[in-house]
Amino acid sequence: MNTARKIALWLDDRLHLTALFTATAGHEVPANSGSWFYVFGSGTLLCFVIQVITGACLAFVYIPSTNEAYTSLEYLNHAQFLGWYLRAVHVWGSNFMVAIMTMHMIQVFLFGAYKYPRELTWVSGVFLLLFTLGMAFTGQVLRFDQDAYWGLSIGASITGRIPLIGAQMVHLLLAGPIIAGETLSRFFTFHVFLIPGLIIALISMHLRLVLTKGINEYPKPGDKVRRETYDAKYKEIIKTQGVPFVPDAIGKDLIFSGLLLIAILTCAAIFGPKGPLGVPDPTIVDTSPRPDFYFLSIFAALALLPAWMEVLILFGAPLVVLSLLLGLPFFDNTGEKSARTRPVAVLIVIVTVLVLGVLTYMGETSPWSPHMTAWSENPIPVAYLRHRTPLQLRGAAFLQNKQCRNCHALGGVGGERGPALDDVATRLTADEMVRQIIQGGGNMPAYGKKLSPAEVEAIVSFMQTLRPNYRPAALVSTNPEIRK
Amino acid sequence: MACLPHPSNESPVKATEFGSLYEQNCAGCHGTDGKNGPARPLHDPVFVAYMPADQIKLVIENGRTGTPMPAFGQAQGGPLNDGQVAALVQGIESWGKPIDGIPSYTAATTGDPHSGARLFAQNCFMCHAKGAAVGPVTDAAYLTLVSDQGIRSSIVTGRPDLGMPDWRHLHVGKALSEQEITDLASYLSSLRPAAANTTTAEHSSPTGNVPVNSADNSAIRHTGKKQ
Numbered sequence: 194m195n196t197a198r199k200i201a202l203w204l205d206d207r208l209h210l211t212a213l214f215t216a217t218a219g220h221e222v223p224a225n226s227g228s229w230f231y232v233f234g235s236g237t238l239l240c241f242v243i244q245v246i247t248g249a250c251l252a253f254v255y256i257p258s259t260n261e262a263y264t265s266l267e268y269l270n271h272a273q274f275l276g277w278y279l280r281a282v283h284v285w286g287s288n289f290m291v292a293i294m295t296m297h298m299i300q301v302f303l304f305g306a307y308k309y310p311r312e313l314t315w316v317s318g319v320f321l322l323l324f325t326l327g328m329a330f331t332g333q334v335l336r337f338d339q340d341a342y343w344g345l346s347i348g349a350s351i352t353g354r355i356p357l358i359g360a361q362m363v364h365l366l367l368a369g370p371i372i373a374g375e376t377l378s379r380f381f382t383f384h385v386f387l388i389p390g391l392i393i394a395l396i397s398m399h400l401r402l403v404l405t406k407g408i409n410e411y412p413k414p415g416d417k418v419r420r421e422t423y424d425a426k427y428k429e430i431i432k433t434q435g436v437p438f439v440p441d442a443i444g445k446d447l448i449f450s451g452l453l454l455i456a457i458l459t460c461a462a463i464f465g466p467k468g469p470l471g472v473p474d475p476t477i478v479d480t481s482p483r484p485d486f487y488f489l490s491i492f493a494a495l496a497l498l499p500a501w502m503e504v505l506i507l508f509g510a511p512l513v514v515l516s517l518l519l520g521l522p523f524f525d526n527t528g529e530k531s532a533r534t535r536p537v538a539v540l541i542v543i544v545t546v547l548v549l550g551v552l553t554y555m556g557e558t559s560p561w562s563p564h565m566t567a568w569s570e571n572p573i574p575v576a577y578l579r580h581r582t583p584l585q586l587r588g589a590a591f592l593q594n595k596q597c598r599n600c601h602a603l604g605g606v607g608g609e610r611g612p613a614l615d616d617v618a619t620r621l622t623a624d625e626m627v628r629q630i631i632q633g634g635g636n637m638p639a640y641g642k643k644l645s646p647a648e649v650e651a652i653v654s655f656m657q658t659l660r661p662n663y664r665p666a667a668l669v670s671t672n673p674e675i676r677k
Numbered sequence: 678m679a680c681l682p683h684p685s686n687e688s689p690v691k692a693t694e695f696g697s698l699y700e701q702n703c704a705g706c707h708g709t710d711g712k713n714g715p716a717r718p719l720h721d722p723v724f725v726a727y728m729p730a731d732q733i734k735l736v737i738e739n740g741r742t743g744t745p746m747p748a749f750g751q752a753q754g755g756p757l758n759d760g761q762v763a764a765l766v767q768g769i770e771s772w773g774k775p776i777d778g779i780p781s782y783t784a785a786t787t788g789d790p791h792s793g794a795r796l797f798a799q800n801c802f803m804c805h806a807k808g809a810a811v812g813p814v815t816d817a818a819y820l821t822l823v824s825d826q827g828i829r830s831s832i833v834t835g836r837p838d839l840g841m842p843d844w845r846h847l848h849v850g851k852a853l854s855e856q857e858i859t860d861l862a863s864y865l866s867s868l869r870p871a872a873a874n875t876t877t878a879e880h881s882s883p884t885g886n887v888p889v890n891s892a893d894n895s896a897i898r899h900t901g902k903k904q
Contacts, residue, residue, distance in 0.1 A: 575713045582812025584819040589715035594745035647821035
């Protein structure tokens with residue numbers, strides 16, 4: 194016994210374990226913070242740990258190449274023992290992580306915990322949210338199925354519309370003008386090395402701040418924060434009502450984390466992994482391309498916006514939202530903390546949740562998704578086919594075959610996701626059409642090398658005939674408003 | 678789970694009778710009522726007499742690689758089950774009746790491109806020269822996207838809906854013979870750029886773009902599903 198004790202003491206002396214424990218897990222927190230409202234932070238951390246573990250396992254099998262990504266996921270789903278479950282836990286872990294993190298944020302906001310002296314805790318939390326969404330987005334791309342391909346190509350075309358720097362941004366995102374092999378390696382690096390590294394660094398900072406600045410006491414109405422007095426008051430609270438986090442205050446966190454773990458494992462078992470949903474190929478439009486749920490609201494907002502507002506919103510909204518979030522603890526630094534005395538805060542939460550909820554719902558049920566059977570069902574008006582060359586007719590057949598019709602109407606029938614093409618030749622020159630097809634743009638996917646040169650030539654030669662008789666064809670110099 | 682293939686024989690296309698099957702799957706290319714679409718008319722007695730029913734079935738099921746004609750058979754990842762394909766074949770058959778002396782669907786002999794070139798200059802140039810009323814069929818891109826069989830079919834049946842006469846009226850004054858049809862077709866095929874070789878399968882690139890498998894490319898997975 195004595196030897197064991199000696200070894201333990203020696204280890205403790207060299208590693209400072211006891212000191213580490215008292216400084217971290219054992220640090221004193223206000224007794225009233227051991228509340229059910231305070232469990233979401235540790236819940237989010239648990240999700241992150243699950244993601245790291247399952248992610249590492251997935252990385253053993255996943256191959257970040259356009260040719261093999263899909264097959265490696267199929268292999269996990271069907272051939273690898275419990276491979277599907279691993280994928281399911283990873284995707285459900287991410288869903289839960291975003292959800293719990295949001296609750297954590299709402300709780301912190303409603304409890305005024307971002308106020309003096311915890312500004313930086315909030316700021317690091319905002320960046321954690323951004324990076325987590327970054328993980329969700331890059332992860333969705335790694336799935337590299339049809340949904341992912343469309344999500345990304347739509348994301349890229351949106352980015353491409355940012356004035357001036359759009360093209361460079363797309364290049365940065367995709368490692369080229371179109372989605373290709375390099376794109377996937379880039380997203381793999383982001384998802385597996387870069388962002389997780391940043392997240393771990395930020396979590397350390399976030400937790401360090403929780404330790405140094407203490408956990409917010411359960412706010413009481415009327416108990417105003419004053420910069421001059423708060424520190425002393427908090428010290429007093431810790432002195433009189435402080436309990437060590439472990440073992441006293443951690444109970445509810447443990448129960449919540451346990452329930453959370455069960456929820457993730459159960460959802461994964463019941464609903465299974467997401468996708469992959471068919472080989473990514475923009476010429477097969479049999480998925481109605483929608484991003485994963487966290488981005489649905491953004492997708493819906495962008496799809497609903499009138500075109501002229503788009504640039505404004507694309508540029509402005511992220512800046513405004515980010516400055517609001519980052520600025521919050523500074524312009525609302527003191528005063529009441531309790532939600533009972535802050536009706537505006539409560540209102541903001543309710544409105545934000547409602548708006549995001551409604552937008553997500555609209556994104557889910559969007560009427561602007563492509564019309565899936567137009568390509569084989571909707572005929573081309575006969576007048577558009579008379580006096581055409583055989584090549585133009587082939588082009589018309591390819592326009593159907595490549596399912597352009599699912600998004601583009603002719604003669605009033607067809608999808609409405611993109612503009613009707615009846616008079617497209619008055620708007621675009623042949624070169625611009627080629628570019629639109631190859632590189633996409635707007636909410637249109639880039640077809641890149643998915644169409645052979647002959648197919649592109651045929652489609653464009655047909656589209657060049659699409660102008661009402663009396664209207665001139667587009668000239669390069671006369672249509673300034675196209676393709677910024 | 679969400680990605681299980683359709684249990685065989687259950688088609689995402691609900692229709693079972695010819696009219697609506699045709700409307701939903703073929704009208705976009707072959708035209709409403711089987712005429713006046715970008716692809717050849719099917720509602721054409723000459724065409725129906727010329728193309729054997731079993732070949733029609735094969736084309737519907739497998740599509741035609743390199744052309745816009747997609748595969749509809751479930752074995753090829755298409756939406757239609759055997760019963761639906763049979764209904765389509767039967768419906769198309771009902772659009773025509775046998776015609777005596779019609780050229781065979783497949784060429785019996787090999788063609789002579791030189792004789793074909795001469796025949797083309799004599800009989801087709803007036804409509805198909807560059808700048809002529811209809812426009813060239815000798816153009817590289819067009820030939821890349823059409824099959825040899827498709828060329829033969831066009832020469833035999835013409836395009837009644839758009840004003841190209843059938844084989845009986847194409848040789849000035851008389852009908853084209855079986856051999857002349859084969860020669861003409863082989864002439865047009867001989868002009869096709871070698872690299873293209875009617876397939877779109879080749880354009881997966883060394884940069885690692887997702888390869889487009891041509892069967893996959895022409896096969897269309899209909900969505901009954903919504904995720």
